[in-house]
Amino acid sequence: MGRSAIKRVCKKVSKKEPASPSKKPAGKNKDPSPDPAPHHTFTSEETETLRKELLTWYDRCKRDLPWRRLAAAEMDANRRAYSVWVSEVMLQQTQVSTVIDYYTKWMKTWPTVEDLAAASLEEVNEKWSGLGYYSRGRRLQEGAQKVVRDLGGQMPRTAEALQKLLPGVGRYTAGAVASISYGQVTGVVDGNVIRVLCRLRRIGADCTSPPVADALWNLANDLVDPDRPGDFNQAMMELGATVCTPKRALCGECPLQSLCRAYKKVELESASSIRNLVDRRADAPIGSDIEDCGECRAVSRSASDGATGLTPS
Numbered sequence: 001m002g003r004s005a006i007k008r009v010c011k012k013v014s015k016k017e018p019a020s021p022s023k024k025p026a027g028k029n030k031d032p033s034p035d036p037a038p039h040h041t042f043t044s045e046e047t048e049t050l051r052k053e054l055l056t057w058y059d060r061c062k063r064d065l066p067w068r069r070l071a072a073a074e075m076d077a078n079r080r081a082y083s084v085w086v087s088e089v090m091l092q093q094t095q096v097s098t099v100i101d102y103y104t105k106w107m108k109t110w111p112t113v114e115d116l117a118a119a120s121l122e123e124v125n126e127k128w129s130g131l132g133y134y135s136r137g138r139r140l141q142e143g144a145q146k147v148v149r150d151l152g153g154q155m156p157r158t159a160e161a162l163q164k165l166l167p168g169v170g171r172y173t174a175g176a177v178a179s180i181s182y183g184q185v186t187g188v189v190d191g192n193v194i195r196v197l198c199r200l201r202r203i204g205a206d207c208t209s210p211p212v213a214d215a216l217w218n219l220a221n222d223l224v225d226p227d228r229p230g231d232f233n234q235a236m237m238e239l240g241a242t243v244c245t246p247k248r249a250l251c252g253e254c255p256l257q258s259l260c261r262a263y264k265k266v267e268l269e270s271a272s273s274i275r276n277l278v279d280r281r282a283d284a285p286i287g288s289d290i291e292d293c294g295e296c297r298a299v300s301r302s303a304s305d306g307a308t309g310l311t312p313s
Ligand code: SF4
Pocket: 196, 199, 200, 243, 244, 245, 249, 250, 251, 252, 254, 255, 256, 257, 260, 261, 262, 263, 310
């Protein structure tokens, strides 16, 4: 998939809380959406390989981030969920490098949901100052007050309840908090995950359209590792943030290269070009799965899959 195609596919999707057209709670989509084409899904064998390779890579390469340290060390589920919730809200629309300092100071000032609930709005705005999108801090505080006032100080324990009960918590944040804090087996879809999935399965359709967004959520829910859902979700996002990046995919460092249809396509095209140079035979077939797919045809017609942000090695 070419850079232009990927940009077109994902340009309307924000970093977090991407289009969630049907506003469904996290978990399996039960709507009778049409089944995706087989080449846009994974076999059970591929799914097992993907989980194993991705988690092995994540254990070796993951960035050392304060919210990850806190979540790993915190034994109290309530405090853990609160600490993950704060990090996920701060990371919406803001770079990791910027969030680190804000997060560290915030958690030092308000280490529990009760502490945040007792803070004044002025204090919250002051602590948020410089991070932008102030409504995020305000909604965090409103949510903390709701937890203390209406829920007996207990953070909601499932993705569905988080999304339903906490202000500003959408499908992505609910899934991230529930999988990382409680080990709920539910996938997440943000801009990074969309990019990785679209490249892995060469999905060229508009991911802001409801059926495609639902298909991506279903794919994420099918792929998530049942034993380590939180790590799996973070690994998918980490891969999109550090290896399968928007402008330059570092395929040579990618643990999922053997499963990647975009990579395979580029490799086949390179081999074909070399062959053409050598013997001028231009009739070698190139994988044509996107061209055969009604979901992707419109995009592939106007985009050259060979003009790439990929760097096969
Ligand atoms: S092989 Fe390349 S394009 Fe495919 S998922 Fe990995 S980094 Fe992304």
